Amino acid sequence: xxxxxxxxxxxxxxxxxxxxxxxxxxxxxxxxxxxxxxxxxxxxxxxxxxxxxxxxxxxxxxxxxxxxxxxxxxxxxxxxxxxxxxxxxxxxxxxxxxxxxxxxxxxxxxxxxxxxxxxxxxxxxxxxxxxxxxxxxxxxxxxxxxxxxxxxxxxxxxxxxxxxxxxxxxxxxxxxxxxxxxxxxxxxxxxxxxxxxxxxxxxxxxxxxxxxxxxxxxxxxxxxxxxxxxxxxxxxxxxxxxxxxxxxxxxxxxxxxxxxxxxxxxxxxxxxxxxxxxxxxxxxxxxxxxxxxxxxxxxxxxxxxxxxxxxxx
Amino acid sequence: xxxxxxxxxxxxxxxxxxxxxxxxxxxxxxxxxxxxxxxxxxxxxxxxxxxxxxxxxxxxxxxxxxxxxxxxxxxxxxxxxxxxxxxxxxxxxxxxxxxxxxxxxxxxxxxxxxxxxxxxxxxxxxxxxxxxxxxxxxxxxxxxxxxxxxxxxxxxxxxxxxxxxxxxxxxxxxxxxxxxxxxxxxxxxxxxxxxxxxxxxxxxxxxxxxxx
Numbered sequence: 471x472x473x474x475x476x477x478x479x480x481x482x483x484x485x486x487x488x489x490x491x492x493x494x495x496x497x498x499x500x501x502x503x504x505x506x507x508x509x510x511x512x513x514x515x516x517x518x519x520x521x522x523x524x525x526x527x528x529x530x531x532x533x534x535x536x537x538x539x540x541x542x543x544x545x546x547x548x549x550x551x552x553x554x555x556x557x558x559x560x561x562x563x564x565x566x567x568x569x570x571x572x573x574x575x576x577x578x579x580x581x582x583x584x585x586x587x588x589x590x591x592x593x594x595x596x597x598x599x600x601x602x603x604x605x606x607x608x609x610x611x612x613x614x615x616x617x618x619x620x621x622x623x624x625x626x627x628x629x630x631x632x633x634x635x636x637x638x639x640x641x642x643x644x645x646x647x648x649x650x651x652x653x654x655x656x657x658x659x660x661x662x663x664x665x666x667x668x669x670x671x672x673x674x675x676x677x678x679x680x681x682x683x684x685x686x687x688x689x690x691x692x693x694x695x696x697x698x699x700x701x702x703x704x705x706x707x708x709x710x711x712x713x714x715x716x717x718x719x720x721x722x723x724x725x726x727x728x729x730x731x732x733x734x735x736x737x738x739x740x741x742x743x744x745x746x747x748x749x750x751x752x753x754x755x756x757x758x759x760x761x762x763x764x765x766x767x768x769x770x771x772x773x774x775x776x777x778x779x780x781x782x783x
Numbered sequence: 784x785x786x787x788x789x790x791x792x793x794x795x796x797x798x799x800x801x802x803x804x805x806x807x808x809x810x811x812x813x814x815x816x817x818x819x820x821x822x823x824x825x826x827x828x829x830x831x832x833x834x835x836x837x838x839x840x841x842x843x844x845x846x847x848x849x850x851x852x853x854x855x856x857x858x859x860x861x862x863x864x865x866x867x868x869x870x871x872x873x874x875x876x877x878x879x880x881x882x883x884x885x886x887x888x889x890x891x892x893x894x895x896x897x898x899x900x901x902x903x904x905x906x907x908x909x910x911x912x913x914x915x916x917x918x919x920x921x922x923x924x925x926x927x928x929x930x931x932x933x934x935x936x937x938x939x940x941x942x943x944x945x946x947x948x949x950x951x952x953x954x955x956x957x958x959x960x961x962x963x964x965x966x967x968x969x970x971x972x973x974x975x976x977x978x979x980x981x982x983x984x985x986x987x988x989x990x991x992x993x994x995x
Contacts, residue, residue: 513935514935564890564891623937624937628878628937628938628939629936629937629938629939629987630938630939630940630941630944630946630987630989631986631987631988631989632936632986632987633986633987633988634984634986636984643953643982651989653876653878653939655878655939688951688984688986721939757936758934758935758936759934760934760936760985760987761934761985762984762985762986763982763983763984763985764982764983764984764985765981765982765983766981769981
């Protein structure tokens, strides 16, 4: 009888032990950010932008809109805080393997929480701050954030060709220069002065802003287009102004290369401003953020730049 | 009742075809340029090449796949169909706002020939019978994503010209042949191909309209 009780007890303990083995560990949440340069022109009230992360759990409240009390973009030392509204939070279909662990792509579709017709946000180091109903807060570094509100209508210049040249840095394709055809649709001559890119750390090299007559191929090197021996992407000459005449009812094709003066040395999509003079003085045309290069922000060549956050249970 | 059943079957069959075409959209791309000479897409394999590659699978198996890989992550560039077109066939220039939404994505696409099969559903796309798991190289480090991007600009279109949004791209192609065995008997064989879109490049381009 005794032995039966002992055996029963042992069997019971064995069952508990085995079932404990099969209970999965509640692993900590990991969030991977791949910092990049955001350069966005908001041309309509409906326009939203997206911020993506890789996460190792797709069933946590951290990515459920209902559990989030507020979300904002914060500058490096929280001197400036821009409140955001969440349009949507969604997961991609596939998975990404990083350091032998499976990750899901999560996308926050966000909108700036206020309306204005002329305002610029330019944070060199930006954090996405997410506050939850349980008072928990996540602050995730996303890179450089530039956002301009502009719904001005320009009746002097229009565009009819717009393309980029690209080059590769450490296996990542990035824009090396912009080719654009501008048409003067006003009744006066205009003077093109400079191009200004919507970023603090990547700029146009206006020293080389010039008229060219053949559209360069996508992969043509900048030095071949400019007919120079070498082109240094790290030089800075943004303050230079040109005086390029764009006659009434005429068009002009221009090329301008880029300079990379910051830590993030790739940009795929950005807005820029063309500064020019008309008879009344200075004016400008802002070109919406065009997707010159479209690729994943999470790829092997960018893994060295990943920032990994581990959130304990 | 018969008509309803036939109608439902037609809807079902046509939905299969629609899904199938999403699985290998890359076959509509053009001007493929491979990094290495001699590289080609599965659809350009000749019968002679199929036979030659089948012969390389000389061992049988009690149950499962035997595969031969002809190309592994071969880099390729291509041109996609234009995304957006404004045509001015008049005699005076026109200026108008161009607004387009691009589908930005990085994804894996599949193609098969012979008696190999593909599974195509909203959440799961790939080869049937676990063929991909049998391929001895990695094509998995890609995030699949698809997202709308909006762009708005005032454009100028000369008479007899058209404005297009052209899309070029880079990808990686892997292909080869495979045989499936049951009780040492070869029951399925054909070609397989995986195409991964890695990067796309957009440009706004003015072109002359050919006068007839």
